[in-house]
Amino acid sequence: MSEAIKPDTKNAKDETNTWYESWFDTKYYHILYKDRNYREAQVFMDNLTHYLNLPEKAKVLDLACGKGRHSIYLNQLGFDVIGADLSENSINEAKKNERDNLHFVVHDMRESYEEKFDAIFNLFTSFGYFENEEDNLQTLIAIKESLSEYGFAVIDFMNVYTVLENLIPEEIKTVDEIDFHIKRFVLDGFIIKQIDFEADGKSFHFEEKVKAFTLEDFQKMMDEAGIYLLDTFGDYKLKKFHKNTSERLIMIFK
Structure with missing residues (x-):
C-alpha cells in the first residue's frame, strides 16, 4: 500500500492499544508519509466535485480528515x-x-450526523480498519443517513487486485534520517504493514491493517445498507475502473 489513512472507530478509548490509535497520533506517522502527492489529491478533488456538479456552497463532510489538508482545499473551492x-x-x-x-x-x-450533507468524502483508503464486519456495514449506513435527499457519497479505496499484484514484501524507507523498516503481507483477509524504526533514542514498532475489500465485497455491503452504487472509477482522473490494472477503486453512491 502506498498510503495509510486515519480512521475513526467507535469507543476506541475503551479498546486496549488499538493500532490506529497508537500509530496515527504519532509524529512519526506524519514523517513517514510527508512526501505524499497532495497536488494529485487536489486534482482528484477538482475532478470529483466537477463530476458531482455540487451546488455553490454545498455542505461537504470530509470523513477521516486527518490534519485537514484536503478539507482546507475543499473549502477553498467554495x-x-x-x-x-x-x-x-x-x-x-x-x-x-x-x-x-x-x-x-x-x-x-x-x-x-443530525445535519445532512450534499456530499460525503471518505478519501485515500480510510475504510476497512475494523475487526468486526458489522462496523464496516454500520459506517456505510451512517454515511447514507447523513446525506441529504440529493446528496452523493464517495469512497476512495485501494484496488486490492493491483495492490496484491505489486506488494513489496520488505523495504527500508529513509525519511528525515529515520530508517523505516517496512514489511507487508496478507493475513486473515487483511493487508498488513509492519513498521519498525529507531528514533529519539527508542525503538518503535507499529502496524497498519486494512481489510482487502474488492468491488464485489463493497457491492454486497451496499446492498445490505440500502445504498445505490452509481459509478466506479479507477484513478484520480476518473478513468473507468478495471480490476486488473486500475490504481484505485473509487465508488460514487447515494
Missing part, C-alpha cells in the same frame, strides 16, 4: 466543509485553520 476524524491530536492541529464554513470535529464514522 464549499461549506466539516472535517471529522477520531484523532484528537490531528483535529487539534486542523482547528488552527478553522474559519467561516470550515470546521473540524472529533467524530466516530459509524455515527450519523
